[in-house]
Amino acid sequence: MTEYLLDIEAEISYARRWAFSFSPDYYNFEDLGGDCTNFISQCLYAGGAVMNFTPDTGWYYISQNDRAAAWTGVMYFYRFIVNNRSAGPFGREVPLADAAVGDVIQLGSGSRFYHSLLVTAVRSGMPYVAAHTFAAFDRPLDSYSYEKARCINIIGARRYG
Numbered sequence: 001m002t003e004y005l006l007d008i009e010a011e012i013s014y015a016r017r018w019a020f021s022f023s024p025d026y027y028n029f030e031d032l033g034g035d036c037t038n039f040i041s042q043c044l045y046a047g048g049a050v051m052n053f054t055p056d057t058g059w060y061y062i063s064q065n066d067r068a069a070a071w072t073g074v075m076y077f078y079r080f081i082v083n084n085r086s087a088g089p090f091g092r093e094v095p096l097a098d099a100a101v102g103d104v105i106q107l108g109s110g111s112r113f114y115h116s117l118l119v120t121a122v123r124s125g126m127p128y129v130a131a132h133t134f135a136a137f138d139r140p141l142d143s144y145s146y147e148k149a150r151c152i153n154i155i156g157a158r159r160y161g
Contacts, residue, residue, distance in 0.1 A: 005156045006047035006089065008102035012120050014046035015039075015130035019137035027064035029072055030133060037116040038072045039132035040104055044089050047102070049157040052080075052088035059088045074106055074113050081152055091154040099127040099151045107146035117141070119151075127151075 018039070022028045026042055029035040041061065045051070051060035052068070059070040059080045070080035081104070084090040091103075099105060099119050105127060107115040117129035120138050127141045141149070 011043045011047035034133035036133040049089040089157045094153040104152040109147040
């Protein structure tokens with residue numbers, strides 16, 4: 001298994017290109033609970049992360065009906081990224097104050113998290129983000145209304161070989 005860094009510039013370029021529209025290569029999940037984590041997964045994939053085709057617990061997208069829950073689901077994405085020891089992207093939760101470009105922030109309330117955002121910049125300690133389901137690019141995090149937030153530092157990815 002080979003570990004490598006993702007191409008953060010490619011992630012941000014992809015986010016800039018598709019933040020306000022939808023890539024024809026992926027289904028738009030806006031009407032099926034939201035497209036935010038699908039968009040984040042696309043960005044990581046554009047940055048060079050390989051898909052993990054492990055049934056039930058992997059991170060992959062083939063079609064609307066053939067995808068891993070972690071590709072589109074906030075909770076499943078978090079579980080996959082912080083627990084992944086195999087192929088695909090991996091990371092760890094860090095304090096929000098440590099957010100860096102290319103990291104993922106998830107917003108929540110009560111006992112659940114409901115929205116995923118890609119950090120596109122950090123200015124004066126403030127993360128700026130890109131997202132789908134409330135399309136945004138370079139939007140300041142403090143313009144969102146939320147009860148809690150967690151930051152997932154995307155350390156890199158792994159591939160076979």
